[in-house]
Every structure is written in structure tokens, then in C-alpha cells.
Amino acid sequence: MNQYKLLTPGPLTTTSSVKEEMLSDRCTWDNDYKNITQKIRAKLLELAGGDRKEYTTVLMQGSGTFAVEAVMNSAISNDDKVLIITNGAYGERIVKIAKYIGLAFKEYSVAYDEYPNEEEIRSILKEDSDITHIVMVHCETTTGILNPIGMISKLSKEFRKTFIVDAMSSFGGMEIDVHELSIDYLISSANKCIQGVPGFGFVIASIEKLIACEGNSRSLSFDLYDQWKEMNTDGKWRFTSPTHTVAAFAKALDELDEEGGIPARFARYQNNNRILRERLGKLGFHAYITDEKQSPIITTFLFPKESFQFEDFYDYVKDRGFVLYPGKLTDVNTFRIGNIGEIYEEDIQTLCNVIEKYMGVTVK
Numbered sequence: 001m002n003q004y005k006l007l008t009p010g011p012l013t014t015t016s017s018v019k020e021e022m023l024s025d026r027c028t029w030d031n032d033y034k035n036i037t038q039k040i041r042a043k044l045l046e047l048a049g050g051d052r053k054e055y056t057t058v059l060m061q062g063s064g065t066f067a068v069e070a071v072m073n074s075a076i077s078n079d080d081k082v083l084i085i086t087n088g089a090y091g092e093r094i095v096k097i098a099k100y101i102g103l104a105f106k107e108y109s110v111a112y113d114e115y116p117n118e119e120e121i122r123s124i125l126k127e128d129s130d131i132t133h134i135v136m137v138h139c140e141t142t143t144g145i146l147n148p149i150g151m152i153s154k155l156s157k158e159f160r161k162t163f164i165v166d167a168m169s170s171f172g173g174m175e176i177d178v179h180e181l182s183i184d185y186l187i188s189s190a191n192k193c194i195q196g197v198p199g200f201g202f203v204i205a206s207i208e209k210l211i212a213c214e215g216n217s218r219s220l221s222f223d224l225y226d227q228w229k230e231m232n233t234d235g236k237w238r239f240t241s242p243t244h245t246v247a248a249f250a251k252a253l254d255e256l257d258e259e260g261g262i263p264a265r266f267a268r269y270q271n272n273n274r275i276l277r278e279r280l281g282k283l284g285f286h287a288y289i290t291d292e293k294q295s296p297i298i299t300t301f302l303f304p305k306e307s308f309q310f311e312d313f314y315d316y317v318k319d320r321g322f323v324l325y326p327g328k329l330t331d332v333n334t335f336r337i338g339n340i341g342e343i344y345e346e347d348i349q350t351l352c353n354v355i356e357k358y359m360g361v362t363v364k
């Protein structure tokens with residue numbers, strides 16, 4: 001099989017040592033394994049800045065969306081109403097989840113390249129006192145826009161709402177303090193910035209809020225409360241857990257520490273992203289999101305000219321060792337390049353050299 005690096009928003013390129021952890025088979029009933037789960041839960045809490053008296057971690061089988069669905073299904077009762085703030089496909093997916101479950105919700109959406117407006121949200125919250133919860137995506141992976149969670153957090157506190165954040169593609173790559181931001185549920189998954197392999201998602205949850213979720217769930221598998229109750233006893237998952245993925249994730253957490261924690265990882269990602277945008281900008285590729293709203297995670301680029309053939313470009317770059325990501329916008333032609341995972345400045349420089357060659361440009 002051809003070896004290439006993934007410049008996508010996950011699954012990502014991971015280290016050999018993370019992958020090697022999956023060479024052993026582990027028993028879900030055994031204390032060694034349950035201790036791995038407990039260690040992961042404690043470490044995630046620490047990374048999120050959560051005090052163990054106030055917050056807890058719940059791991060949930062499945063991809064990231066499963067964890068989002070578990071939160072929506074468990075945290076929002078039939079008496080509640082949720083305000084869903086959207087400016088991209090992942091926010092829209094939360095709307096879809098709400099429709100499937102039959103939740104009372106209001107969607108507030110803005111254009112994909114814009115921030116939600118503080119005054120507009122304020123007036124929604126003033127007018128609709130039925131709203132009990134607010135949910136939003138932090139880094140909208142659709143475009144790479146980094147949404148202002150600080151502003152939403154402020155409103156959420158002011159109006160005393162329960163605050164849910166899909167930080168799937170940003171947690172581990174950027175500092176997010178659940179206590180400071182009064183986040184009640186922070187959701188992410190194994191195969192994003194912690195640099196593990198796919199198989200489970202996780203939720204950092206306010207213990208007080210989670211306890212109040214008992215009996216809310218409309219389904220067995222997506223019951224976050226029940227999952228927590230079982231896991232919190234001694235680290236045993238309800239139902240079969242993705243043992244290989246969990247072991248790899250524990251190793252990925254160690255490697256995050258060895259790198260220097262979230263600040264060091266953030267600096268590496270930010271540097272990757274800066275070089276990528278600068279060099280591609282010179283080659284005529286312009287980013288869809290303006291600099292001040294751009295995340296250090298993934299960038300959406302507009303096609304450089306009418307005649308640009310993405311499939312041809314994709315194959316050319318893939319043959320030279322890098323896999324890119326197609327765009328997800330309907331109104332403009334775009335593609336995406338992620339810069340998270342086991343990706344360093346040299347990789348980005350090599351990629352830019354390849355693209356420069358493709359574009360037939362010789363000047364740097």
C-alpha cells in the first residue's frame with residue numbers, strides 16, 4: 001500500500017508508536033485495561049481545566065457524531081428547548097440530530113464565513129424564555145472558521161443556560177478551559193487533535209448537570225448518564241469498548257505531554273497553518289476564511305482559476321505523498337487542507353513545493 005500523509009481533519013496521520021499499541025489484545029474486564037480508561041478520563045479532565053469535584057469525563061463508543069448525539073439525547077429533556085447556533089455543516093448536523101430525536105429547538109444560522117452576531121443572539125434569548133440550552137461548534141471543520149466561544153459563553157452565563165460545545169476538531173490543539181468558559185458539555189473524539197485513531201468520542205461534563213440527566217435518554221446506547229454511571233465505578237465501559245483504540249489513545253496522550261502539552265501542539269499547528277496559507281497565497285490559492293477568523297486546524301482554499309481541476313490536482317499531490325480533502329461548500333468551488341496530526345513544518349514545506357510544481361511556478 002502506498003504510504004501517504006493525511007492532510008485531513010481526521011482520521012489523521014499518527015505516530016508509529018501510537019499504532020504499535022494496537023498490537024496487543026486487551027480484556028475489558030481486566031484491571032489493567034480498566035485502569036487505562038480511568039487514566040484517560042483523568043487526563044482529559046486535566047487538559048480541559050476541569051476540577052474533578054465539578055467535572056467528569058465520559059467516553060462513548062463510535063465516531064464523534066455519536067458522542068454529540070449522546071449529549072443532545074441525554075442533556076436535553078422533553079421539557080427543554082435548545083438554541084443551535086450554526087455556520088457550517090457540523091452545526092447543521094446537530095440540527096439534524098435534534099430533528100431525529102424530536103427535541104424542541106431553534107436554529108440561529110449565519111453565513112459560513114461569518115461569526116454569529118452577539119446582539120441577535122441576545123435578542124433571541126430575551127424573546128424566547130423557553131430556551132434552556134445553547135449548543136455550538138467551536139472550530140467549524142466545514143470551512144476552518146474558529147467560532148467565538150468566549151462571546152457565546154458570556155451570553156450563556158448571563159442568561160443562565162446550559163452550554164454545549166462541539167470542540168471536536170479543536171480540543172487538544174488549542175487551550176479550552178471548561179471552567180473559565182462555563183462549558184457544561186465539551187465534546188471531542190479520539191482521532192482529532194489528541195492524535196489517536198478512530199473509535200470513540202468523549203465528553204467533559206459538569207457533574208451537577210449530568211446527574212440531572214437521569215432518565216432523559218430516549219435510547220439505550222446513547223444514554224450518556226448511564227454510560228457515566230457504569231464507567232465511573234471502576235473504568236468499565238457499558239458494552240464492548242474499542243480496546244485497541246483506547247490503548248492507542250492512552251499512548252497518544254503521553255505523547256501530547258512529551259511534546260509539551262497543548263501549548264506546544266498549538267504552536268506547531270499554528271506554524272503549519274501559517275506557512276501553508278502564506279505559501280499557497282503566493283501561488284494564487286486564497287483562503288475562504290479571513291485571517292482573523294481562521295483556525296490553526298484546517299483551511300478552505302478557493303480554486304485558483306476557473307479551469308482548475310481538483311481531481312487531477314488531488315491525484316498529482318497524492319502520488320507525491322499527501323492526501324488532501326475536498327470542499328464542502330455548495331456555492332463556491334473549494335478544497336481543504338488540514339494541518340493537524342503528526343505533521344511538521346517540513347511536511348508543509350514539501351507539500352507546498354509539490355503544489356508549486358503543479359502550478360508550474362518557479363519563483364518562491
Ligand SMILES: *Cc1c(COP(=O)(O)O)cnc(C)c1O
Nearest residue numbers: 063064065090137139141168169
Ligand atoms: C470530525 C467532526 C465531528 C465528528 O465527525 P465524525 O465523522 O462523526 O467523527 C463533529 N464535529 C466537528 C466540528 C468535527 O470536526
